[in-house]
Amino acid sequence: MWTPTEEEKYGVVICSFRGSVSQGLVLEIGETVQILEKCEGWYRGVSTKKPNVKGIFPANYIHLKKAIVSNRGQYETVVPLEDSIVTEVTATLQEWASLWKQLYVKHKVDLFYKLRHVMNELIDLRRQLLSGHLTQDQVREVKRHITVRLDWGNEHLGLDLVPRKDFEVVDSDQISVSDLYKMHLSSRQSVQQSTSQVDTMRPRHGEACRMPVPHHFFISLKSFTYNTIGEDTDVFFSLYDMREGKQISERFLVRLNKNGGPRNPEKIERMCALFTDMSSKDMKRDLYIVAHVIRIGRMLLNDSKKGPAHLHYRRPYGCAVLSILDVLQSLTELKEEKDFVLKVYTCNNESEWAQIHENIIRKSSAKYSAPSASHGLIISLQLLRGDMDQIRRENPMIFSRGLAVTRKLGFPDVIMPGDIRNDLYLTLEKGDFERGGKSVQKNIEVTMYVLYADGEILKDCISLGSGEPNRSSYHSFVLYHSNSPRWGEIIKLPIPIDRFRGSHLRFEFRHCSTKDKGEKKLFGFAFSPLMRDDGTTLSDDIHELYVYKCDENSTFNNHALYLGLPCGKEDYNGCPNIPSSLIFQRSTKESFFISTQLSSTKLTQNVDLLALLKWKTFPDRIMDILGRLRHVSGEEIVKFLQDILDTLFVILDDNTEKYGLLVFQSLVFIINLLRDIKYFHFRPVMDTYIQKHFAGALAYKELIRCLKWYMDCSAELIRQDHIQEAMRALEYLFKFIVQSRILYSRATCGMEEEQFRSSIQELFQSIRFVLSLDSRNSETLLFTQAALLNSFPTIFDELLQMFTVQEVAEFVRGTLGSMPSTVHIGQSMDVVKLQSIARTVDSRLFSFSESRCILLPVVLHHIHLHLRQQKELLICSGILGSIFSIVKTSSLEADVMEEVEMMVESLLDVLLQTLLTIMSKSHAQEAVRGQRCPQCTAEITGEYVSCLLSLLRQMCDTHYQHLLDNFQSKDELKEFLLKIFCVFRNLMKMSVFPRDWMVMRLLTSNIIVTTVQYLSSALHKNFTEIDFDFKVWNSYFSLAVLFINQPSLQLESITSAKRKKILDKYGDMRVMMAYELFSMWQNLGEHKIHFIPGMIGPFLGVTLVPQPEVRNIMIPIFHDMMDWEQRKNGNFKQVEAELIDKLDSMVSEGKGDESYRELFGLLLLEKVEQETWRETGISFVTSVTRLMERLLDYRDCMKGEETENKKIGCTVNLMNFYKSEINKEEMYIRYIHKLCDMHLQTENYTEAAFTLLLYCELLQWEDRPLREFLHYPSQTEWQRKEGLCRKIIHYFNKGKSWEFGIPLCRELACQYESLYDYQSLSWIRKMEASYYDNIMEQQRLEPEFFRVGFYGRKFPFFLRNKEYVCRGHDYERLEAFQQRMLSEFPQAVAMQHPNHPDDAILQCDAQYLQIYAVTPIPDYVDVLQMDRVPDRVKSFYRVNNIRKFRYDRPFHKGPKDKENEFKSLWIERTTLTLTHSLPGISRWFEVERRELVEVSPLENAIQVVENKNQELRALISQYQHKQVHGNINLLSMCLNGVIDAAVNGGIARYQEAFFDKDYITKHPGDSEKITQLKELMQEQVHILGVGLAVHEKFVHPEMRPLHKKLIDQFQMMRASLYHEFPGLDKLSPACSGTSTPRGNVLASHSPMSPENIKMTHRHSPMNLMGTGRHSSSSLSSHASSEAGNMVMMGDSSMGEAPEDLYHHMQLAYPNLRYQGSVTNVSVLSSSQASPSSSSLSSTHSAPSQMITSAPSSARGSPSLPDKYRHTREMMLLLPTHRDRPSSAMYPAAILENGQSPNFQRALFQQVVGPCKPCSDPNLSVAEKGHYSLHFDAFHHPLGDIPPALPARTLRKSPLHPIPASPTSPQSGLDGSNSTLSGSASSGVSSLSESNFGHSSEAPPRTDTMDSMPSQAWNGDEDLEPPYLPVHYRLSESAVLDSIKAQPCRSHSAPGCVISQDPTDPPALPPKPYHPRLPALEHDEGVLLREEAERPRGLHRKASLPPGSTKEEQARMAWEHGRGEQ
Secondary structure, three states: OOEEOOOOOEEEEOOOEOOOOOOEOOEOOOOEEEEEEEEOOEEEEEEOOOOOOEEEEEHHHEEEEOEEEEOOOOOOEEEEOOOHHHHHHHHHHHHHHHHHHHHHHOOOHHHHHHHHHHHHHHHHHHHHHHHOOOOHHHHHHHHHHHHHHHHHHHHHOOOOOOOEEOOEEOOOOOOOHHHHHHHHHHHHHHHHHOOOOOOOOOOOOOOOOOOOOOEEEEEEEEEEEOOOOOOEEEEEEEEEEOOOOEEOEOOEEEEEOOOOOEOOHHHOOOOEEEEEEEOHHHHOOOEEEEEEEEEEEOOOOOOOOOOOOOOOEEEEEEEEEEEHHHHHHHHHHHOOOEEEEEEOEEEOOHHHHHHHHHHHHHOOHHHEEOOOOOOEEEEEEEEEEOOHHHHHHHOHHHHOOOOEEEOEOOOOOOOOOOOOOEEEEEEEEEEEOOOOOOOOOOOEEEEEEEEOOOOOEOOOOEEOOEOOOOEOEEEOOOEOOOOOOEEEEEEEEOOOHHHHOOOEEEEEEEEEOOOOOOOEEEEEEEEEEOEOOOOOEOOOOEEEEEEEEOOOOOOOOOOHHHHOOOOEHHHHOOOOOOOOOOOOOEEEEEEEEEEEEEEEOOOOOOHHHHHHHOHHHOHHHHHHHHHHHHHOOHHHHHHOHHHHHHHHHHHHHHOHHHHHHHHHHHHHHHHHHOOOOOOHHHHHHHHHHHHHHOOOOOHHHHHHHHHHHHHHHOOOOOOOHHHHHHHHOHHHHHHHHHHHHHHHHHHHOOOOHHHHHHHHHHHHHHHHHHHHOOOOOOHHHHHHHHHHHHHHHHHHHHHHHHOOHHHHHHHHHHHHHHOOOHHHOOHHHHHHHHHHHHHHHHOHHHHOHHHHHHHHHHHHHHHHHHHHOOOOHHHHHHHHHHHHHHHHHOOOOOHHHHHHHHHHHHHHHHHHHHHHHHHHOOOOOOOEOOEOOHHHHHHHHHHHHHHHHHHHHHOOHHHHHHHHHOOOOHHHHHHHHHHHHHHHHHHHHHOOOOOOOHHHHHHHHHHHHHHHHHHHHHHHHHOOOOOOOHHHHHHHHHHHHHHHOOHHHOHHHOOHHHHHHHHHHHOOHHHHHHHHHHHHHHHHHHHHHHHOOOOHHHHHHHHOOOOHHHHHHHOHHHHHHHHHHHHHHOOOHHHHHHHHHHHHHHHHOOOOOHHHHHHHHHHHHHHHOOOOOHHHHHHHHHHHHHHHHHHHHHHHHHHOOOOHHHHHHHHHHHHHHHHHHOOOHHHHHHHHHHHHHHHHHOOOHHHHHHHHHHHHHHOOOOOOEEOOEOOEOOEEHHHHHHHHHHHHHHHHHHOOOHHHHHHHHHHHHHHHHHOOOHHHHHHHHHHHHHHHHHHHHOOOOOOOEEEEEEEOOOOOOOOOOEEEEEEOOOOOOHHHHHHHHHHHOOOOEEOOOOOOOOHHHHHOOOOEEEEEEEEEEOOOHHHHHOOOOOHHHHHHHHHOOEEEEEEEEEEEOOOOOOOOHHHHEEEEEEEEEEEEEEOOOOOEEEEEEEEEEEEOHHHHHHHHHHHHHHHHHHHHHHHHOOOOOOOOHHHHHHHHHHHHHHHHOOHHHHHHHHOOHHHHHHOHHHHHHHHHHHHHHHHHHHHHHHHHHHHHHHOOHHHHHHHHHHHHHHHHHHHHHHOOOHHHHHOOHHHHOOOOOOOOOOOOOOOOOHHHHHOOOOOOOOOOOOOOOOOEOOOOOOEOOOOOOEEEEOOOOOOOOHHHHHHHHHHHOOOOOOOOOOOOEEEEOOOOOOHHHOOOOOOOOOOOOOOOOOOHHHHOOOOOOHHHOOOOOOOEOOOOOOOOOOHHHOHHHOOOOOOOHHHHHHHHHHHHOOOOOOOOOOOOHHHHHHHHOOHHHHOHHHOOOOOOOOOOOOOOOOOOOOOOOOOOOOOOOOOOOOOOOOOOOOOOOEEOOOOOOOOOOOOOOOOOOOOOOHHHOOOOOOOOOOOOOOOOOHHHHHHHHOOOOOOOOOEEOOOOOOOOOOOOOOOOOOOOOOOOOOOOHHHHHHHHHHHHHOOOOOOOOOOOOOOOOHHHHHHHHHHHHHHHO
16 A cells, blocks of 8 residues: 655665556656655655656665655655755756767767766766765865866856855845845856855955965976996985076985985885975076985095095085976976976086086086986976965875975065974085195085084084985085085074074084095184174174184084184174184184075074063163164064064053153054065964953053044144054054953953043044045045045954944944045045945944944945945945845844835935946946946946845835835836836846846846836826826836846746746746736726837737747737727728738747747637627738748748758748738838848849849839838939849849840830930940840750659648649759758658649648659740741740640550550640749749640650650761760660660551551541651651661771661661551662662653642651641650651662752752751762662751752762762751751741742742652652752742841851761751850851842852851861851841841841740741852863853742732731641
């Protein structure tokens, strides 16, 4: 049974639980749980992560922790009972965990690893805290480390700053806002400095400076490498200051044996020292670590003979140095030991040993030698900071290694009171000795002893260096053969203080012989006492000692024998009469120098100090001695502080009258000395002395008297230095006075109490007198007052010992009140006065409520004055902060209410005013004495905001009531409300507190909302009815709106744990303010209309806050607004307009969501339903919700990493909505520009142009002024439209859509022309011309088009269940497009079938994409069907302005024939119609309409064959024109595919399927189509024949077998087709190998009837009645091709060989040209022997509508006999375009001059003779086609034909010669060639004219294409140039006819061509050229004969009505043709 738990309330999960049982709670390791119930090993409870989900979990998975339970029962709260910092670490690490992983995802790898390291450290530190094994100091240190790391991590992760005090998180409810602000500041500084801050409160005013931190060097000798000395060594380390040239530390001695190890085995790994007490100043000195190496052994290292082995001398060996400045940086950063190698150098000359380290540092390399081996000392260094106690705590391991503490010579910067020291440092400087009759100089050793007064040698009083024990004697090192040795060795003499007096030093000098005996001979001595006769110690100086002669026999037993002698020069004057008969004689020529330095806290070298301490010895000198005390150094005074003070007070007691003032001055001097930072730490010594040792019970009287006298003198004296010093010493003077009075009172049981009180009263009167003096004209008085004010607050605590709190408060109030007001004193005095007030407020006195009620008014008065004048703001804010801090801590006391009341009256208004001023002038501050400078502005603002908030927080109902009642008038109240609302608004706008000060921001919001609730009632009461004031109400609403929108209150963006904490503490303050706002809105009544539409935007912003309750409260206000506007105006247009405008901008800023849209619609519709104006209301609400739907889609696209396509689609959707549904033109234009910018970013220039065109079309060519809008300046409408046009033209140009730009060019040209702006006109005309050139010259790619279906509800609204057609990018194919779409919609699934999806897919919550390619259906079919239109122009119309697209899907209808599936293969053709044409404002548009038709198998077969023919023609043409170079594999594969398929299936399958008798009988209606299929098959055979001929020409020898195979298969193919078409075997003699006898082609005359004409080949121009058909393969995106290729072949039945036929034709019709849609004609000779050796010509195809007919001799063919010279094969035309307009089918091509067909037929029969009927099986199709080729030849005789225009000149073309083939030398180029389409054009078409007729004019011109020199083509003089006609646009025909024949070279085409009406018939084709063949020698006869036989032209008016125009002629011809048909 489940029972509620009593103790087990809180635990931590120690093993993850998967919740695998029923009701199981899933738990992760580390989670915390709250336990509610238990049952047999199971608990029931909740995880603190998800407190709403209850469940069960095993008890053994939980580690229980102690916790405090409050409110037991269903809603109990559990708080774990653990250190708060442990709890914080746990919560913080959990919060960091998720953010930490995100760092890796966002590639912030550096921070990722740093944070991981910090998290591991925190876990470790937390473990240490929980272990419970730490001391208090260690706990404090661990907490410091934890908080530094927590704050560091929070800052770097952008989390909130945590305010702390003593490492604990503070509760904002327990402290004042000012203190909270300061804690935030200090927490921020601690994060930045990462240093410990014991107290996060800022130091109060007047606090002492921080104690300087000493530095210490830890040094450890690791080893002496490569020690080859072979003797014991002493290594001395010391610190040396190079700049001052002196050693600054003691020496550290390491004694090594001859192997380099320590001489004492215990010292292994313990040869280390700590050089202590380096100040910051020392660290900047040029310091070096110097190591001197002294060896101990023989006199000479390498000479074993010198001296006996048993005698050892100390001898100099070498020295090493290390610069500390060089390594300091690395040591500071490293914070651990670092190794260094010190190279040991030896001295070249021993006499310079004392300077060796200086020489090495100076690099005087001549004076020392580098070691041969790498002798080096390996040392490790570490820099430590802090006092010694701290160092011992932090580095216990160092001290466990037997550390030698090596002190500084002299005292450190800070002398600590307990630091007892008595060291005398003696330096052996040098000596000068006589040679003593020796030939060589001596080897001198000095031995030193310290002897006591009784002659006893003091034991262990000599230290050679730290690290080794002291000794009793000292032996100097020996310098070899030196009578003037210089040692420079420092010895420390730690002599006990009790033995110091009377002790002396004795130095003995010995010569060390190097002879065999090697004895040391004594030859002299010197001595020096340590103290002089006057009791002072040996002074710090160099002392010259006398050397006295002696020898080994001399005895020193009786030291008195020499102590009476003078020890040196200084002593000599004191011993004038020394008897010369003494035992010791002074050697006058010898001397010895030592220097000493005393570091002692017990001994003095100062005579004056000694005289003071022994004043009784010199009673008559007391005045002088007291006067000289000032000249004693501070070190000496603090050493003897207690003795000096005792002496002074004894002297004072001895004679008060006489010595009182002098003692007072001396006391003041000593007190002020302790203010120095060096001696600051002696203040506790002084305090201790006053409390425990001071005994001057009567001193107070004299001290008060002196002090008062000083005060009273201050008004008169000019020099006031001594007065100022007395003022500075006020604190300790009062301590002495009060302690003295206490002692006196104790001694006398309180006698003279009244006198004491009155004397103090008088003293205060004197103080007030000093402060009341006018110091503006006296600087000295100013300093006196300043000194007094600075010291004044320090005496309060002393006074409180003698007086009550109220009495002291009265003293202080009187004193503070005596100061002149701000106006009457100078600026500097102001500061001092305020600092004094600040310290008064910080004092203990102010913490008593009794004193506060006395002092607060005067303090507030001074602050009020300063704030009014905006002076010293920073200090004032500090004072206020302190006051609020005290008031907050004592807020439970009753008196606090009155104090707050007092502050509200005095400060609230002035605080508001100050804040407004600071905020408005934050950048223009005057910098006076360092305050109000710009860098302080933020701090000042923060301080005053915190003060204001502190005050408001302390206010309760009563205070607010009093405040509001105290306003005299409504104007005052209004001004106050405006001020406070303005300050609150600025608080939220300016972000006074940084973003991460979440605690501060939330508290601020809480105070604001509370204050507003109090003030709103006053606003409603006073300013609603008659006295309505818009300004105050507007201010209130603005504040409320800003408040609700504050970023810090948007709880949705923070973690759930933090949100819960905030809601528990403050609730959702947005809801509170929203309720307040709504109720105030309702209170407005009829005044609401004043806030429409002004408040719509702000209120809309509030409703967009993602808080459901706020939305529910605020949305109905819009209904209210609509209602009030409806009442007033009869509509709510303003509300509507404003709401839509603001909604757009706010949603785009990221506000609002889908639920808001639904709620908005729901709430408003519910309200609107009940209104009379419900219809308009519902309509409006609906359109707004629909707008929101689109805006949300738009925003989601924009903010996400969506692709440009999505963004563009979304923008188009929204733009159209603004235009069509809510007619918001301005918003529409804004989105036009947004869309344009998007297009430009993706380089969709054409789309960008179309988009801008939308705006352009809204503008007119008028001079109406337009305001500034978006990026447009204010300008006229005309100017804006012109600028837009130019920009659009520019974008069309960049998008290569010149055709779209040309109409705009013309529109601009018309405007410029109407304004006579010829300069602009010229520019725009040139632009237009250049566009024409670009069209003809520049390459443009034809894009693919793709249909995309978006199915499923997961797509954005504007795409959902819609289909679009998209224009692909350049080179983009279906696979690439599909990949792009899937990457844009990564969640989407690609559908693999093209069928329309069913409802299940349409309604599912998923995304499906259906993509396939579609074929464009051009609108401009007539352009595409015109023969003379260049392919580049057609190419544009094929893929632009397309609105319809087609897609074919094959399927089988009925039973599928397994043998031949083509019988049942149907095509489902889908035609899609778009909403707009492509290209347009987007790359894709929605499909508006779908149409489905089915194509039968036969129609499908026709289209397949037709498409294959077209493909073959295009490919063969490319090879003929040499567009494909070298590799013929493509052609081989294509031919093989068709021929092989034809043999193995292919068209044979169609024969089986559709030529079968059964099929024909079953489908009688398909006979025409079957005929059409047959013709196409015949055509394919022709094309294959030509293809094989081309293949043979280019095939590689290795591929000949393949070619042979193709020829054989082609024969089989023809054979198979023979059964169907009996005449087919004669079609291709090139392949049949038969020989054709010559015959006469004109012999048989058979009239060609119209019926016969109908039977002609479908693709020949003879098929007069053929109609244009647009067809396409279902499997190809290409449109079908132009007319097929014709092959003209010789035949055995023909009467004449082809060359004769050709010759006759040339004679009869010299003007003949091959015209029409046929592109290439090839005359195939029948004289070939076999197919393999066929000379089937593969001539290069010329451009469409042209052919070259020069005789072969002119073309220089070497391979044919002369008789065939004029019968070269004619070119077969292979067009490269996609469409097959077949202009030859149009009657207009034949009936050009309006003649009847019969007339033309008759003419044909006359000229050519009777033709064979087309049904004649012996007449080949080629022949039939051949005759039809020449219809244009018969047009010249019919009338006076205007001259045709010549081709564009090629003079400027950079053409390379194209070599001719041996069989076909002429170079023909098709229309796709860049030269022929105008790539060399200069921007304007070059048109040339030629004359027609028989006139014998000058030789033909050479500047036209017709007669161009052949070298322009192939460099062969004999070749005739090809005939290259020009391609013209549709609209040029009319212009062309009007051009007259002139002999000029060329002239420009007109700049503006009128476009033809699309309903007109196609333009008439231009007339052919008159042939002009060059006069070549061997062809002259032929040419003359041709000229002679050329017939005359007929009369031009034969059949035209008079006055008919060209257009009418064309129209008549067209109608005539149609009628004939």
